[in-house]
Amino acid sequence: MGRIRVGISGWSYPHWRGDFYPTGLRQRDELAYAGERFGTIEVNGSFYSLQRPSSYATWRAAVPDDVPLAVKGGRFVTHLKKLRDVETPLANFFASGVLALGEQLGPVLWQLPETLAFDRDRMATFFDLLPRSHRDVAALAARHDDKLADDRALITTDLDRPVQHVLEFRHRSFCEQDALDLLREHDVGCVVADTAGRWPQAEAVTSDVVYVRLHGDRELYRSGYTPSALDRWAEKCRAWAAAGDVYVYFDNDGEGHAPRDALALQTRLER
Known part of the structure; x- marks a missing residue:
């Protein structure tokens, strides 16, 4: 059985202050x-944007040693270049400090x-x-x-630990068998994305990591998850753990639901 980890997508949200974050907590904390x-x-x-090695090092130092930090790949690669001619942009991205996370580098999300x-x-x-x-990251x-x-590069x-990659697509053509087979061939995880029906949701397991992003099931980025919905996601996570490690991130931050929903799902999975 793989391990199930639950967390949040990002952490610096002003409207969480005085709600999830206690009043008076310093932003840097x-x-x-x-x-x-x-x-x-x-x-x-x-x-x-490209970050700095010092930022990645600070983030790593801020969390316990057993808390991995997943990293979202740069939009210059995915949205501007649309994955074409991206060897140098990828080199820039990975040189910007990702290695400073060391053993706490989690999956890289594209x-x-x-x-x-x-x-x-294109995808291959x-x-x-x-x-x-x-x-491999260092070589690239x-x-x-x-x-x-050079003074901003690491x-x-x-x-020599493995690096896992996962793909979150938003075009229905990626739900076809040929696309999912290609992900399996390259050991790239298929992101399970709940987007209130706006984009396709594929629940295919294509690598030994299952990566889940919960953006809201009724209203994108804003709605919270009901107790029954969280029960269903907990059941899914337990089933996926038979195939490998499971990472779940709540991205429904608009009304501050993300951290509360993450804690509620985590509690269910600890029972």
Whole structure:
């Protein structure tokens, strides 16, 4: 049986202050507060811009040693380049500090835009570029260009641990068997995304990691999960754990539901 970890997607939300975060808690202490309460945290600032090694190191130090930090891949790769000609952008992304997470590096999430349909050749080429170990990350990171200054790059590691990748798609063509088979061939996890029906939800297990993102089941990013809905997700998670490790992230942060729902699901899974 794999391990089930539950957490939140991001942690720096002003409207959580005085609600999930106690009044008076310093902003720089919010990640530590969340890390003490959840089994994992998803870093999503990395999607919007290249971060710094010092930031990744700070995040790692803020959470307990047994709390992995998943990292969301950069939108420059997925949304602007749409996965074409991305070897250098990937090198820049991985050189920006991902290795500073060390043994606490969780799965790397690649989220595709809803306009990007499945193309076998494009996806296979992209999957072949993905580093599969910390040493592979370092080798790829060393090929970064001058968009990332040397003093902002981290390209060395003493670890040789595996690196897992997962794909969150938003075009229905990825639900076809050919697409799912390609994910299996490349050992890339299929993200189970609950999006209030806006985008397709595939529950295929395509690697030894099952990655779940709960964006809201009735209203995207805003609605909370009812007790019965959380019961159903707990049952699903227990079943998926037979195939490998399960990571669940709540992204319904609009009304502050994410941390409360994450705690409620975590409690169910601990029974």
